[in-house]
Amino acid sequence: MHKVCLLGATGSIGQSSLEVIALHPERYTVHALSAWRRMDVLLDLYRRFSPQVLVVADRAQRDDLYRAGVRCDVLYGEEGLLSIAADAGSDIVVAAIVGAAGLLPTLAAVRAGKRVLLANKESLVMAGALFMQAVQEHGAALLPVDSEHNAIFQCLEKPGAGLAEQGIERLILTASGGPFRQYELERLHTVTPAEAVRHPRWSMGPKISVDSATLMNKGLELIEACYLFGARDDQVQIVVHPQSIVHSMVQYRDGSFLAQLGRPDMRTPIAHALAWPERIDAGVEALDLLQMAALEFEAPDEERFPCLRLARQAFATGGTACAILNAANEMAVAAFLQNETSFTMIPVIIAEALQRLPVRAVHSLADVLEADAQARRLVADHLQALREG
Ligand code: NAD
Numbered sequence: 506m507h508k509v510c511l512l513g514a515t516g517s518i519g520q521s522s523l524e525v526i527a528l529h530p531e532r533y534t535v536h537a538l539s540a541w542r543r544m545d546v547l548l549d550l551y552r553r554f555s556p557q558v559l560v561v562a563d564r565a566q567r568d569d570l571y572r573a574g575v576r577c578d579v580l581y582g583e584e585g586l587l588s589i590a591a592d593a594g595s596d597i598v599v600a601a602i603v604g605a606a607g608l609l610p611t612l613a614a615v616r617a618g619k620r621v622l623l624a625n626k627e628s629l630v631m632a633g634a635l636f637m638q639a640v641q642e643h644g645a646a647l648l649p650v651d652s653e654h655n656a657i658f659q660c661l662e663k664p665g666a667g668l669a670e671q672g673i674e675r676l677i678l679t680a681s682g683g684p685f686r687q688y689e690l691e692r693l694h695t696v697t698p699a700e701a702v703r704h705p706r707w708s709m710g711p712k713i714s715v716d717s718a719t720l721m722n723k724g725l726e727l728i729e730a731c732y733l734f735g736a737r738d739d740q741v742q743i744v745v746h747p748q749s750i751v752h753s754m755v756q757y758r759d760g761s762f763l764a765q766l767g768r769p770d771m772r773t774p775i776a777h778a779l780a781w782p783e784r785i786d787a788g789v790e791a792l793d794l795l796q797m798a799a800l801e802f803e804a805p806d807e808e809r810f811p812c813l814r815l816a817r818q819a820f821a822t823g824g825t826a827c828a829i830l831n832a833a834n835e836m837a838v839a840a841f842l843q844n845e846t847s848f849t850m851i852p853v854i855i856a857e858a859l860q861r862l863p864v865r866a867v868h869s870l871a872d873v874l875e876a877d878a879q880a881r882r883l884v885a886d887h888l889q890a891l892r893e894g
């Protein structure tokens with residue numbers, strides 16, 4: 506019996522994971538759940554899955570849960586997250602917190618040598634080299650949940666070996682293109698947060714939905730792929746594939762392309778990562794090949810969607826550049842969602858942070874966290890200046 510800890514249980518990935526877990530009570534029990542908001546959702550999950558520990562944002566939330574009849578341990582704050590990520594009560598950790606807040610808890614799970622199901626791509630973007638080193642040192646099993654990376658993992662013949670050793674020339678990441686794929690640049694200036702989060706293929710949390718619309722999501726995934734699979738950035742091709750049926754591909758030396766196909770439903774990669782190397786039912790309906798539309802592939806347009814180029818540049822720069830990119834993006838996206846800035850200002854804000862902040866070498870996590878904090882301060886000042894006109 507596996508015991509599972511869900512970091513970010515109330516989010517889109519957290520809830521999809523719990524749906525898969527609920528199909529297999531003989532294999533998985535829920536040890537711990539964390540949530541930052543939406544205490545009503547957490548309370549429902551508590552009643553359904555009877556975990557041993559809950560983690561919430563602060564003491565007031567904890568007291569509310571106790572008053573609502575919760576009888577298990579309730580911890581709070583970052584300390585609580587680090588505790589459930591590392592404690593001996595679970596052997597599987599689903600890293601499904603959104604953004605930089607996921608870095609330390611995810612790393613704590615890695616350092617505890619657990620099976621880590623990685624949805625929180627931002628932690629690899631910020632601290633990829635340190636993160637992968639910790640995976641090696643502590644014997645953690647890192648399984649990608651991000652659908653593209655999970656697809657690539659499924660197409661590898663010797664996961665863990667280098668790409669050259671496996672005869673791999675290229676990784677091909679597919680992108681849906683997001684809701685604004687066919688919009689003229691002029692139109693992009695006035696799109697609203699509501700339009701941006703209405704993704705044509707996937708149902709996801711608000712931050713990653715905006716990232717999909719700007720194509721920053723694909724930029725973050727490019728960096729994620731380089732770290733996960735030991736690829737150079739010029740070995741990763743991005744291809745827009747609006748149907749979201751082919752989740753990514755691996756190109757082998759002999760001309761073979763291996764692809765993973767499926768419905769755009771995160772329960773498939775989650776079930777794969779939970780059970781690997783076995784296969785379990787994900788509760789997902791099979792693809793109907795005869796009903797399927799033609800599969801199209803096109804090049805991404807970096808003029809209308811400059812975030813992709815910014816991510817490539819940050820990765821090529823190295824050091825703390827990716828942490829700066831990630832923090833500036835989180836701040837810009839949050840401001841866009843609050844109607845404080847426009848959609849097309851998001852890449853402008855990120856480019857400014859990358860240009861103005863010094864890039865340093867990463868010797869330790871402290872270097873990453875400092876770059877993150879600096880970038881957040883710079884963007885906050887920039888947004889303040891915009892507000893004051
Ligand atoms: P979401 O917004 O739906 O959920 C985020 C979860 O994190 C919630 O449980 C929330 O309570 C928690 N959280 C938010 N801020 C926090 C903080 N400061 N501290 C602790 N917990 C906090 O997000 P999501 O769509 O489920 O995405 C989660 C992660 O998975 C992201 O990194 C995203 O890039 C990645 N991902 C998501 C999808 C998807 O289909 N949703 C696909 C691939 C990768």
Ligand code: MG
Pocket residue numbers: 651652653726
């Ligand atoms: Mg993805």
